[in-house]
Amino acid sequence: MLTIDSKGGGLLVITGRLDAAQCGSAQAALDKVDGVVTLDCNGLEYISSAGLGVLLKTQKRLLAEAGKLRLTGVNRHLRDVFMYSGFDQIIDIETAG
């Protein structure tokens, strides 16, 4: 349903659906990273508001530690969600293709 793989060097690859049912495991995975973290979203099909909460919490923690979270490979649907929620103003987002 959802996997988050660490590729080292602050790069994480997320695949699947980040919905309310997956928030717990996603949060646990993201709590382990530090510094400037790039989340490769090419395989992320879906994100719900609960998923946004996970990203918000992570970004706040990283910023406080002088790091940050950035997203790459964000698809059109996800981009809409980030835009409607104002998350495009608090997380660096790079869209796919």
Add this chain to the structure above:
Amino acid sequence: MSLRSHIGRLTIEDMEVILNVTRDLAAPHDLEAMLNGVVAAAKQVLKAERGSVWLYDADADEMVMEVATGIAPVRIPASAGFVGACARERRVINVPDCYADSRFNPDVDRASGYRTRCMMTLPLVDHADTLVGAMQVLNKIDGQFDANDEALAAVLAAQCAVAIQRARMTEAIIEGEKMRRELETARIVQMSTLPSKMPAVAGYDFHGMSRPASQTGGDTFDLAVVDQGVLVVLGDATGHGIAPALSVTQMQAMLRMAFRLGADLETAFINVNNQLEQTTAQDRFITAFIGLLDTTQHRIRFQSGGQAPILHWCAQSATFERRGPTTFPLAAMQMRSLRPSVSLEMAPGDVLVLLSDGVYEYCNSADEQFGEARVEGIVAEHRGLSMAALGARILAEVHAFAQGAPQEDDITLVLVKREGTANGTFARSIDALPSLVAFTSDFFTRYGVDPTLLYPVDFALEELFTNVVKYAAGGGARVEIDMATHAEGIEVVLTDYHAERFDVTEVPDAKVDLPIEQRRPGGLGLHLVRRMVDHVDYEYSDVERRSRIRFRKNLRT
């Protein structure tokens, strides 16, 4: 003998008459006035007692003399008599003494009481060397027609031939224009009988349209709510033009009347057939599908007089079922009885496709027909569209296929879809989310819903479902979800029984422009749902303690 040598002998009067004739003939005339003018001029110039003009009818290979308005013209074979010989050989025939000439037929004189002494017949040949007819003058007032008269007549005949040909062409053009206007009027009448509004029946989507090949077509359709259900008609009369257009218009009117009067399908079919048989030409008939759709039993009963194929997209099996005609075409012959009507079950997502052969048999420039396989392919791929959009799609594909080849036959489409519906019950738990996702995905696949709607529908449904799980924990163990397609898109209803009232539409929007330090997780779900879908409403029943959230997502058009 040259004309020039004779022109010197023309009197001033003769010259004046010929010039007058030339001038008059150049003016626009109707054919009848033109012929009268030619005859009068010929009599005057050639000093003849009588004159007549015969016109050549190339189609019938006959020579025709218009005697007077209102009387049938005299027709003779183009090979008969002096007129025929003159026309055939394209030379002047001058007979000084008719009764001494064996070729002369005295019957005409006997009938009229007139005695023909001498006669001159001249061919009328226009500048393009086309035979126009023949001019004949009888009985020179002071003797016989001589060589001088022949030369004079030849000058006159040349003028007349060109003028007559021009008048005939003008008449043909005017006739064509009159015909065009009549057809235009007939088209307006015919098109005005076609339904302009489609029946509005919840759970169904109807579309009908007709595009005639020429001004008037032999196709018709009907989609109308009657007491017996929704009347569904597609008719195609043989041929084009006013007669077939009238036949199908008549049929459509009779059917509506019969059903308004409470007739059942079989009675209406038999009676309309028998009436049409009496009023339609012997070699004409109308192929027609006539059906009545019961929108509560979801069953369409039909009779098809020679109208096929009847394509039925079955959503459940994702296949087409093809039905053939139940009987012979309407108006073909009298009918006493009819086999029982055929019934089709319209399951959710099913589409009935009725197209006139103008679609199936549309030929492209390579002489290839559009065919059934292409129609099936388009319907299967685009069945999730509204029927109006599917119709437009079919026409667009036919147009692309044609590669500029003109439309030879009328094109008529009748499309009936029963909207797709699905109902599911889910445990009130976040763990139910995967089965919710699968339910939505199945629905989209089965009914061919535009995949661009999947994300927002998934999103809204999940947010609302999660909300129900989180905030209405006191509710029943299960949540019910209903999905339905409609012409513009999709509608989803979440029903939560034994729940407290919680109106999701009253939740304020989140403040999304706050700096990150001030932003808190949560509160975004409904904010986003409102932006992702087109309409959200809420309904609560105190009696049942039932909470119902409904949202719609429409296709952008």
